[in-house]
Amino acid sequence: GASRALPEGGERPLGRTVAGTEVVAWRAADGTLVAGPGACPHLGAPLRESPVRCGTLICRWHGLPLDGAPSAGWRPYPAYDDGVLLWVRLDEAGGETPLERPVVPARPDPRTAVDAVYTAVGRCEPEDVVANRLDPWHGAWLHPYSFVDLRVLDAPDPSAEAPEDGFTVEVSFKVAGRAVVPVQAVFTAPEPRTVVMHITGGEGTGSVVETHATPLSPDPAGRPRTAVVEAVVAASDRPGFAAARLAAPLLRPL
Numbered sequence: 001g002a003s004r005a006l007p008e009g010g011e012r013p014l015g016r017t018v019a020g021t022e023v024v025a026w027r028a029a030d031g032t033l034v035a036g037p038g039a040c041p042h043l044g045a046p047l048r049e050s051p052v053r054c055g056t057l058i059c060r061w062h063g064l065p066l067d068g069a070p071s072a073g074w075r076p077y078p079a080y081d082d083g084v085l086l087w088v089r090l091d092e093a094g095g096e097t098p099l100e101r102p103v104v105p106a107r108p109d110p111r112t113a114v115d116a117v118y119t120a121v122g123r124c125e126p127e128d129v130v131a132n133r134l135d136p137w138h139g140a141w142l143h144p145y146s147f148v149d150l151r152v153l154d155a156p157d158p159s160a161e162a163p164e165d166g167f168t169v170e171v172s173f174k175v176a177g178r179a180v181v182p183v184q185a186v187f188t189a190p191e192p193r194t195v196v197m198h199i200t201g202g203e204g205t206g207s208v209v210e211t212h213a214t215p216l217s218p219d220p221a222g223r224p225r226t227a228v229v230e231a232v233v234a235a236s237d238r239p240g241f242a243a244a245r246l247a248a249p250l251l252r253p254l
């Protein structure tokens with residue numbers, strides 16, 4: 001989820017079920033992100049419904065306090081706040097070798113950028129989301145009201161000894177009527193469930209759109225569900241952008 005979904009001093013934790021594992025997250029008294037199993041180790045109360053007081057989560061059933069340190073059989077998960085997104089590492093899910101920190105793509109300077117995070121849930125596997133995002137024709141074929149004039153400028157050569165991990169496209173975003181904004185963008189996949197689009201030319205050069213595919217629990221019919229977390233970190237050297245930054249809180253999805 002978004003970093004701003006857990007404000008410092010907030011009294012409500014965040015609860016998610018990721019790859020079938022219930023997770024609760026909150027901020028410790030110093031603002032550090034804390035995350036761990038979502039069930040109370042005493043009698044299993046849902047910790048996502050418990051209040052946070054001065055950085056300590058207090059189980060609402062019988063008052064067990066959790067300050068983020070291991071306690072009464074509850075152990076925290078490795079967690080990381082990159083300033084835009086919150087990350088929790090679940091070593092049982094995914095099957096990759098755990099990293100000390102998530103791979104955070106290069107982003108524009110946060111002091112001059114605007115960021116927004118949007119989450120949608122799809123009935124599919126994370127691999128489907130990644131495959132869609134890495135298919136340059138997907139946007140032009142399935143969202144023709146948004147994209148036109150797509151050209152793939154280069155793509156990894158699978159026969160190369162060390163193929164590049166990325167491809168470059170030129171595409172125009174439809175704004176209104178016949179007005180379009182042409183951009184050049186490079187797509188990469190720095191992690192198995194992450195696709196990043198860096199705008200490298202045209203309007204908004206330096207901006208980044210990250211797509212993170214997070215497996216959830218299956219729906220009641222047993223079909224897979226995946227959260228598609230899209231983080232946009234936008235930059236622009238247009239004079240009006242600084243004013244637009246000030247209005248950003250009004251523009252973010254609720």
Ligand code: FES
Pocket residue numbers: 040041042043044045059060061062063064
């Ligand atoms: S279930 Fe949490 S303190 Fe009893």
